Amino acid sequence: MAESSVLVSSKLSVSYGGVKAVSDVDLHVDRGEIVGLIGPNGAGKTSFIDAVSGFAPMTGSITLNGHELRGERAHRRSRLGLSRTWQSVSLFEDLTVSENVKVGAGHTPLADRLRGRRQRVEIDPVLDRLGIAGLAGRLPGELSHGQRVLVGVARAIVASPALVLMDEPGAGLDDAEGAELGRQLRGLAADGISVLLVDHDMNLVLDVCDRIYVLDFGRQIAQGTPAEIAADPAVIKAYLGTTTDEEKAEA
Numbered sequence: 106m107a108e109s110s111v112l113v114s115s116k117l118s119v120s121y122g123g124v125k126a127v128s129d130v131d132l133h134v135d136r137g138e139i140v141g142l143i144g145p146n147g148a149g150k151t152s153f154i155d156a157v158s159g160f161a162p163m164t165g166s167i168t169l170n171g172h173e174l175r176g177e178r179a180h181r182r183s184r185l186g187l188s189r190t191w192q193s194v195s196l197f198e199d200l201t202v203s204e205n206v207k208v209g210a211g212h213t214p215l216a217d218r219l220r221g222r223r224q225r226v227e228i229d230p231v232l233d234r235l236g237i238a239g240l241a242g243r244l245p246g247e248l249s250h251g252q253r254v255l256v257g258v259a260r261a262i263v264a265s266p267a268l269v270l271m272d273e274p275g276a277g278l279d280d281a282e283g284a285e286l287g288r289q290l291r292g293l294a295a296d297g298i299s300v301l302l303v304d305h306d307m308n309l310v311l312d313v314c315d316r317i318y319v320l321d322f323g324r325q326i327a328q329g330t331p332a333e334i335a336a337d338p339a340v341i342k343a344y345l346g347t348t349t350d351e352e353k354a355e356a
């Protein structure tokens with residue numbers, strides 16, 4: 106763990122009634138790092154990011170830039186610099202791409218009216234940064250799934266967060282869309298935004314992550330670089346299985 110750690114969890118646990126979904130997970134994400142959180146279905150990945158973002162009950166500690174988040178409401182966590190994307194990219198279908206992203210900055214026509222003023226918020230640079238400036242005036246129904254995912258990412262970064270939690274952004278993307286998403290995530294990291302990435306798409310995770318943590322039945326079973334994780338016997342047994350074509354041919 107470095108001085109520059111943005112997110113630090115310590116003995117973070119989540120229980121739903123009798124189900125212990127996450128057990129004593131210690132994890133950290135440094136500034137500008139992309140950190141993967143992987144594991145089989147039901148391993149506790151979504152529960153972990155729900156706890157970090159304030160949507161699941163937790164014990165232990167989670168800090169963002171040194172601020173303890175436990176006990177803080179979700180909107181306060183976002184003010185402190187936390188953002189997230191959701192497993193299903195739900196966009197407002199009657200708003201343009203630009204307007205959808207504006208909502209991520211807390212701007213809706215009603216909110217602006219209640220504040221009694223219209224605040225300027227720069228959407229175009231955010232779209233430009235993700236290579237989707239040309240989609241600004243389109244409706245979500247006109248977009249491919251890959252483009253919708255990038256709009257979801259734009260919405261998550263428009264308020265300049267310190268860290269974005271991403272829940273399966275790679276789901277349903279084809280190879281080209283996955284590669285484009287990976288390229289854009291690396292761009293965010295280069296600009297100093299940290300990412301905690303949950304995904305089952307191992308091409309994406311192994312390609313973009315600086316480090317990876319692996320959960321199984323709520324417990325952390327490994328952590329390391331992508332190369333270390335891909336070669337870890339416990340991870341292969343619990344999750345990756347025989348992954349290469351050569352191994353499959355030998356099996």
Ligand SMILES: Nc1ncnc2c1ncn2[C@@H]1O[C@H](COP(=O)(O)OP(=O)(O)OP(=O)(O)O)[C@@H](O)[C@H]1O
Pocket residue numbers: 121124125126144145146147148149150151152153
């Ligand atoms: N709201 C809930 N109430 C009760 N149990 C839950 C709830 N949410 C998750 N669980 C249970 O907690 C455990 C962890 O689930 P979680 O969704 O966090 O896993 P996951 O690693 O994200 O799985 P997946 O890869 O399938 O999304 C599972 O046993 C799940 O059934």
